[in-house]
Amino acid sequence: MARQHLWMSRSDRRAWNSAASLADLGRLTALWLEGTLASQPGYVPNFGPDEETTQTPGLVRALALCNRAGYVTDCSQPGLSEPDLDLDWWTQREAVSGITDDPAVLAALREAAARHGLLCIEHGPDTPVGPRPEHIPVTTRNGEAHTWFGGWSAPEDVRFRWKGAGEQAVAAAERAWQVTLANPDSGPSRLLLTALVEAFADPAVARCVRCGCTEDDPCPGGCAWVPELLLLEDLCSNCAVDHLAEQAAADGRDHAGTAGPAPAAA
Known part of the structure; x- marks a missing residue:
């Protein structure tokens, strides 16, 4: 069996280090989602998206569309409702979180949320220190909240997330809007995926x-x-x-x- 190397290849390191903008981070993230790049900052080297992402029809394609359009995604999940091997019952809301520094992309995300009735949380780059929007519970285990999306990432967290990317790109990520969209309902659904495709696909x-x-x-x-x-x-x-x-x-x-x-x- 081939051994999985726990370090990023030189070619992948060069690609990420050459990123000079948020658009570059989005383009490279799309390539990682599609399997062209083996590694991404913030993830275990030489591991691509998890099976939950790759086995959900259309999810990789929708996320790649978002990233190439300027909404750089950092976490997502499909909806589900099922037991695990221990018979604990798990439910998930469709959800995605990411960043953008493009006002047109931010407007498209807001419009998609409004049109499809999605939950939307925004953290602006100029939001003063103080109360911020509450994050969204997106996964439950036996009815108890287990994971959340939509929390604010401080600048030091953003820098750690993109460690290894070009300095200009990381600086742009620190100044970007942080936007989370989620289905208001748990369970299998394609509402969020459809909204993202509509928002960022080429209409031609x-x-x-x-x-x-x-x-x-x-x-x-x-x-x-x-x-x-x-x-x-x-x-x-x-x-x-x-x-x-x-x-x-x-x-x-x-x-x-x-x-x-x-x-x-x-």
Whole structure:
């Protein structure tokens, strides 16, 4: 079995050290998410995104879109509701946190949150010392809050997070807005992912509204476009199956118990 080196390669170190702006940090983070770079500051060297991220359809693609647009993400999670091997019950809200120094990107995040009913926490670079927005509990274990998103990162924490990146890029990160978006509800959902794709995808490129795939960047294993007249949405074949299943489940819930009493036996 190949040994995992616990230090960053020279080529990755050079790439991160050459970053001169927040845009550079976003571009390199996208490459790390996609597997082109093996390491990223703040993470164990030569370990990419965790399985929770890579196995959620469309999540890596959506995060890469955010980073290339100027919203540099540092943490995210999909929604879930399931037991672990010890039968403890875990629930998660979809959530993402990151930084931006672009007013247009900040406006896009605010608009996405408002349009889709997402929770949004902002920490501005000029926010005075004192009370700050409360962070959001995003994971529970047996009903008790376990992890939170949206806490403020002090400048020294930002410097530690990006240690090894270029000095100008780290300075830009310290001055950036810190923005967290989260689904108000726990459990499996694509609300946040859809909002991010809508906010940052190129409108000139046909793209699945759920997973963000395109003709040139299809889902792993391949997919095809579903005729728009069928679903009135731009969906790939993989997401269309999920969409129709969710609709059928919702219809079943809506009509449950409304059929009236069963006929009497003859």
